[in-house]
Amino acid sequence: MRTLTSVFILSSALLLAACSSTKLDDKAPVVDHSASGADARSVGTVNTGTDPLNDPQGVLAKRSVYFDFDSYVVKPEYQSVIENHAKYLQSHKDRKVIIQGNTDARGGAEYNLALGQKRAEAVRKSMSLLGVSESQMEAVSLGKEKPKALGNDESAWAENRRADIVY
């Protein structure tokens, strides 16, 4: 195989030498062809839909605020979730969110609907204080009707004491 390749290269070189109109000369200046015309051939990429909202790794992917039992206080560790979405909404005035408050399964349907509302309202108020306009937000409650976690223990209950920012 190697012999064949060598023969091929040798014969190609001889052919090229035969075709060339310029004599190969060590003293001939090396002309740099890369400068002129090369930039005209580069292609830059444009991404439409780099909306940070759609980035699964971005900060806006976190859309839930969790609450302690019988509480509607936004805990410090969730303040960043609210700040990130508030920033996004301020720079995307055409976007609207519905904030859905939830409760765990204990207690009556209507009273829990009102408790879930307090959680949604707490998130809405925080975003409003950060400058988001009222017309971009609606705070509603799902009460205990749409639990994310279905168990009957504290870990399931904690998962359901939650407000979600829904676009």
Next chain:
Amino acid sequence: MNPMTKTILVRLFAIFTLLIANFAHAQLRVEIAGVGANQIPIAIAAFGDESIAPSQISAIVKADLARSGYFRIIDTGNVMTENTPVNYADWKGRGANAIVVGSVSRLPDGRFDVKYRLFDTVRETQLSSMALSSQPQYIRVAGHKIADDIYLKLLGVPGAFATRIAYVTKSGREYRLEIADSDGEGVQVALRSNEPIISPAWSPDGTKVAYVSFENRKPVVYVQDLVTRKRTVVANFKGSNSAPAWSPDGSKLAVALSRSGSTQIYVVNADGGNLRRLSNSAGIDTEPQFSADGQSIYFTSDRSGGPQIYKMSASGGDARRVTFSGAYNISPRISPDGKYLAYISQRSGKFQLYLLDLSNGQEMRLSDTARDESPSFSPNSKYILYATSEGGRGTLAVVSVDGNVRQRLSLQAGDIQEPKWGPFMK
């Protein structure tokens, strides 16, 4: 496969799907779990020619009176019509205080004519008689009306057998608002949805149901005409809309709205117009319920910390606190006769049905279960229908206000919740 096999298979498949469709209207199973302290022994005869009708009248009457908890049924073992002579001494000797007889005949226009008589064997006199004409599809109502009359004549309170109940079932991802007769028969689906339905409320004339639907990703109050299927949005303001309660004259509904930023009580016309705010507290005011005379509204409020039950005028204004025991009292329901308040109280971690005697302030716990919700009085004020949990599934239960009579209503599959007892109807 040859064409004949194919036809057979197609036919079998059609039958199969029909059967499935019938079972999809899941049967509501009613079990008696407790009876009254005193039961009137009553003999009930088979009615003359009653097998010509789609349902046996005497069977309906027997089942209703047995379920009521206040009667002990004695089978006469034979047919006795309204013309059969009654040997009072004989029946008294057999232990019956009363005896029921009757007949069914077919009218030329296809309706059924049901006749019945009720006799008192002790006083040896006729207590009541009735003749009812009924279309075939409503024959069970005729049976229930006879049972209602017997209940009234022997207990002094109208029976509530010819009434209906509404409730929500959840099976897999499907929610259904269903209407059934008070004995669990005749189930009809009023609404099917992939999103939750809560808080059904009967209009006073029994032809419409208000409810909260989450089909718009938020709670919205609808009124649905059960006959025409027409739906009206009664409240879809910004925020959550819930807890509909009809005024006794059917002209308006009290609702809980969060449009002001906190959940408060408003009243709105049945067509959705003329919204007025009634409550004014800083926290949660919800679950409004009109008193039977329409003058007051009972409601749940957390204005003193935890949820308690309050009463205010139907035009709003100052509220008076009604519940003082326990830190969590919700879901107030006032009996139609105005004597009792039923509610759910959380004590020692359990959510249980309680009854408050409004004349003397005495409180009585009515259940032994731990997750009771949504109490609803029968229109004769004698029983409470409520939601509870058994074996991890949502079921319904009925208890008499004296705590003795008990029933369980369950589905074979799925959860049943949010029950509401319908009104008396013609």
